[in-house]
Amino acid sequence: MRWLRYLNQWRGTAKEAFDQVSIVAKFLCLLHVTDRYIISSTHVQGPSMLPTLNLTGDVILAEHVSHRFGKIGLGDVVLVRSPTDPMKMVTKRVLGLEGHRLSFFADPLVGDDSVNVVVPKGHVWIQGDNVHASTDSRNFGPVPYDLIEGKALLRVWPLRCFGSLR
Amino acid sequence: MAEISKPMAWNGEGSIGASINRRQVSLFDPRHRSLHNLIHSRPSMLPTLNLTGDVILAEHLSHRFGKIGLGDIVLVRSPTDPTRMVTKRVLGLEGHKLSFSADPLVGDGSVSVVVPKGHVWIQGDNLYASTDSRNFGPVPYSLVEGKALLRVWPPRFFGSLR
Numbered sequence: 001m002r003w004l005r006y007l008n009q010w011r012g013t014a015k016e017a018f019d020q021v022s023i024v025a026k027f028l029c030l031l032h033v034t035d036r037y038i039i040s041s042t043h044v045q046g047p048s049m050l051p052t053l054n055l056t057g058d059v060i061l062a063e064h065v066s067h068r069f070g071k072i073g074l075g076d077v078v079l080v081r082s083p084t085d086p087m088k089m090v091t092k093r094v095l096g097l098e099g100h101r102l103s104f105f106a107d108p109l110v111g112d113d114s115v116n117v118v119v120p121k122g123h124v125w126i127q128g129d130n131v132h133a134s135t136d137s138r139n140f141g142p143v144p145y146d147l148i149e150g151k152a153l154l155r156v157w158p159l160r161c162f163g164s165l166r
Numbered sequence: 167m168a169e170i171s172k173p174m175a176w177n178g179e180g181s182i183g184a185s186i187n188r189r190q191v192s193l194f195d196p197r198h199r200s201l202h203n204l205i206h207s208r209p210s211m212l213p214t215l216n217l218t219g220d221v222i223l224a225e226h227l228s229h230r231f232g233k234i235g236l237g238d239i240v241l242v243r244s245p246t247d248p249t250r251m252v253t254k255r256v257l258g259l260e261g262h263k264l265s266f267s268a269d270p271l272v273g274d275g276s277v278s279v280v281v282p283k284g285h286v287w288i289q290g291d292n293l294y295a296s297t298d299s300r301n302f303g304p305v306p307y308s309l310v311e312g313k314a315l316l317r318v319w320p321p322r323f324f325g326s327l328r
Contacts, residue, residue, distance in 0.1 A: 083306035084284040122246040144245035
């Protein structure tokens with residue numbers, strides 16, 4: 001009956017392997033939920049938020065809880081899904097909530113003509129801090145509130161710039 | 167997690183979503199489930215959906231792979247009210263040229279519009295009683311949250327939505 005013994009050994013090993021794999025799977029699920037719905041680190045780069053965020057790329061911590069409770073306020077740096085490219089996320093500052101009246105220069109390099117706009121209901125107006133090198137609501141208009149996916153908390157990399165984004 | 171595994175095992179699409187999203191912050195958040203029931207009771211989608219309320223099954227996988235096509239009935243988060251979901255039909259994808267009557271009850275003035283990149287044009291089947299893209303313009307694609315599969319209630323209308 002040696003094959004019965006082998007079967008029992010195999011069963012024990014299989015159970016142990018399954019337990020280990022399920023621990024890893026649970027951890028990955030927890031990691032995914034935390035990263036997507038609670039807090040995550042994001043690498044942002046680009047010139048559109050100079051001087052707040054560096055050109056060469058920063059790692060910031062962003063939380064994904066406030067926007068579900070409507071706690072996005074004026075001046076917050078938010079992570080927004082781009083309305084022109086659903087695969088891309090952009091980082092901009094909220095400069096207008098629904099009902100606010102805003103005026104901005106249609107093209108800051110050319111002339112002085114300014115455009116007045118009222119942010120419609122359910123939308124926000126986002127703008128990069130670097131008005132000369134940012135495609136934002138001045139280009140694609142106010143974005144629906146639901147495209148906001150997170151609010152930036154603080155910068156963690158590079159280390160010399162560690163701290164809040166002000 | 168046995169109590170949510172039963173509706174998840176509806177078909178092949180649903181089971182993948184269940185195994186990955188085992189630990190959910192909220193068990194009944196429709197964003198996480200790959201299938202859920204939706205009760206719809208507005209006149210904007212007559213005659214496809216009834217006035218008195220239908221329950222439809224909607225899946226939340228296709229829009230993540232970009233598989234929303236023309237003529238699909240989709241669940242979209244309203245751009246005017248972020249807490250509300252609306253059910254409309256997709257009548258234009260990005261780059262399509264559309265023309266519609268600005269107000270179907272008054273006159274013939276028709277407006278031509280090109281759907282910008284990353285947006286879709288949604289419209290209710292009941293043109294006279296629907297606020298849709300004719301009112302709030304094309305909506306960004308990522309506001310689409312699900313695609314309607316079939317109607318499950320009332321039972322005499324069980325089946326696909328055509």
